Amino acid sequence: MASGNFIRSARTGSGPERFSERHVPAPRRSVTYWCRNDHHVDVPIAADAAPPTLWDCPRCGVPAGQDPGNPPGRARAEPYKTHLAYVKERRTPEQGEALLAEALAALRRRRGRA
Numbered sequence: 001m002a003s004g005n006f007i008r009s010a011r012t013g014s015g016p017e018r019f020s021e022r023h024v025p026a027p028r029r030s031v032t033y034w035c036r037n038d039h040h041v042d043v044p045i046a047a048d049a050a051p052p053t054l055w056d057c058p059r060c061g062v063p064a065g066q067d068p069g070n071p072p073g074r075a076r077a078e079p080y081k082t083h084l085a086y087v088k089e090r091r092t093p094e095q096g097e098a099l100l101a102e103a104l105a106a107l108r109r110r111r112g113r114a
Contacts, residue, residue, distance in 0.1 A: 033057070033064035034071045040064075 027047040035057035
């Protein structure tokens with residue numbers, strides 16, 4: 001048997017009543033995108049906004065375009081890069097050696113080994 005310390009109905013103000021009477025939705029239009037796998041998706045976009053050229057297909061994830069006869073190709077996935085790979089793109093080997101020497105010197109100073 002329940003203890004009786006609970007409320008059985010919704011509380012006052014818990015959610016909007018007659019939501020459609022409280023606001024006027026912005027005007028919008030539907031833009032259709034097609035992917036290479038013959039999927040299509042209708043996206044509601046604000047009437048005064050320019051639609052994006054590409055949209056990811058929600059069914060297969062490949063890019064979709066607005067031209068049904070010529071959908072875009074598969075996007076080339078960039079391979080995973082480690083933090084070290086990104087650092088190597090920004091620094092020359094000489095800069096890397098200088099930074100390493102500076103960091104080792106600071107570490108040795110903290111440990112008391114000059």
